[in-house]
Amino acid sequence: MQVDIIADYACHCGEGPIWNEVEQRLYWQDSTTGRLFRYDPAADQHEQVLKTNYIGATTVQADGSMLMLGWACGIWRVQGDQLVRLCEPMPGESRFNDVAADPKGRVFAGSMPIDDPDHEGKHTRLGRLYRFDTDLSCHVVEEDLGCANGIGFSLAHKTMYYVDSPAHQIYAYDYDIETGDISARRMLAPVEAPLIPDGLTVDADGNIWLACWEGGCVKQFTPGGGLLQTIELPTALTTSVMFGGKDLDELYVTSAGGNDKENRGPHAGALFRIRPGVKGLPENRSRLGM
Numbered sequence: 091m092q093v094d095i096i097a098d099y100a101c102h103c104g105e106g107p108i109w110n111e112v113e114q115r116l117y118w119q120d121s122t123t124g125r126l127f128r129y130d131p132a133a134d135q136h137e138q139v140l141k142t143n144y145i146g147a148t149t150v151q152a153d154g155s156m157l158m159l160g161w162a163c164g165i166w167r168v169q170g171d172q173l174v175r176l177c178e179p180m181p182g183e184s185r186f187n188d189v190a191a192d193p194k195g196r197v198f199a200g201s202m203p204i205d206d207p208d209h210e211g212k213h214t215r216l217g218r219l220y221r222f223d224t225d226l227s228c229h230v231v232e233e234d235l236g237c238a239n240g241i242g243f244s245l246a247h248k249t250m251y252y253v254d255s256p257a258h259q260i261y262a263y264d265y266d267i268e269t270g271d272i273s274a275r276r277m278l279a280p281v282e283a284p285l286i287p288d289g290l291t292v293d294a295d296g297n298i299w300l301a302c303w304e305g306g307c308v309k310q311f312t313p314g315g316g317l318l319q320t321i322e323l324p325t326a327l328t329t330s331v332m333f334g335g336k337d338l339d340e341l342y343v344t345s346a347g348g349n350d351k352e353n354r355g356p357h358a359g360a361l362f363r364i365r366p367g368v369k370g371l372p373e374n375r376s377r378l379g380m
Contacts, residue, residue, distance in 0.1 A: 112154030195377025200238020289330025333370020
């Protein structure tokens with residue numbers, strides 16, 4: 091299967107591809123350097139939009155504007171090359187890593203563990219999964235997470251998928267679309283080391299697409315967790331995936347390691363595109379504060 095290199099900004103940690111259906115453009119970021127990018131497939135042009143100090147993930151609001159979730163688990167609205175605070179950072183919290191809007195416009199957002207400054211490699215507290223309701227109220231829905239990653243929803247909106255990278259698992263939860271409650275966590279699909287599961291998305295057939303860190307690949311799973319196929323990419327640190335393009339038939343893949351191309355290879359940190367022969371779904375839009 092052909093893999094195209096769309097843009098190479100040598101991202102230290104390229105992440106969070108998201109298709110803005112209103113603009114017909116793809117956004118992604120280099121989380122650690124705080125750079126936000128966008129790509130216009132129709133014009134085949136890409137550019138840096140914003141530079142700040144850290145970007146965990148973004149969502150597209152119902153009006154087509156972009157939200158940025160970042161350091162200390164704060165939330166900002168992107169206005170041109172400026173940020174307008176929507177939710178105050180949380181005192182003592184770490185940072186957001188991966189997020190997703192649900193079909194009602196709530197936002198599920200996973201935070202990273204808080205490191206113990208006196209004990210290298212240990213944590214004073216593991217990560218959390220938060221839910222932000224549209225009135226901006228914040229709720230802790232899961233705790234003791236190693237590294238919060240990909241979040242997605244089944245076609246019937248009765249299941250939420252979630253990745254905890256150090257556990258090497260895609261998990262599934264029962265999901266109540268009316269309340270946003272999740273329950274009954276169970277293992278859906280294991281991902282064996284040295285591969286580490288990272289970001290995911292769900293296609294129009296309900297299948298799950300997963301990027302694998304240290305795997306240099308994207309894997310497609312059934313809703314029941316069965317492996318359908320593996321697509322290899324020319325770099326090891328693939329981080330996340332998202333369908334985009336006019337017909338949502340282009341799969342975009344972000345990657346990391348651009349700050350160490352000598353060891354990670356010439357394409358580390360690039361944005362890739364695959365046409366896998368299936369279509370994705372329109373991205374759920376957040377409605378925070380709307």
